[in-house]
Amino acid sequence: MILYAAILETIDPAKDAELLTVHKAYLQKYIDDGKIYAKGPFTDHSGGLVIYKVASFDEAKTLAENDPAVLHKSRKLTLREWRSNIE
Secondary structure (H helix, E strand, O other): OEEEEEEEEEOOHHHHHHHHHHHHHHHHHHHHOOOEEEEEEOOOOOEEEEEEOOOOHHHHHHHHHOOHHHHOOOEEEEEEEEEOOOO
């Protein structure tokens, strides 16, 4: 199964704290739609990971780039295609 891993590195902690509620609400919509496989923060507080379960890299990129934390530059996005060995 091909999934898409969005690594969201925190680059502005103060702004990120302000955006946390809207960031979580944005992701919840796609959890409810079945487009997010997993999500959560890194335990070292450096950011978080969202794994998108969508049809294409372009769709994952659109969703990840429209995350308020990315739009408002509190987090830096790195998006990678990832193959899960769990089917």
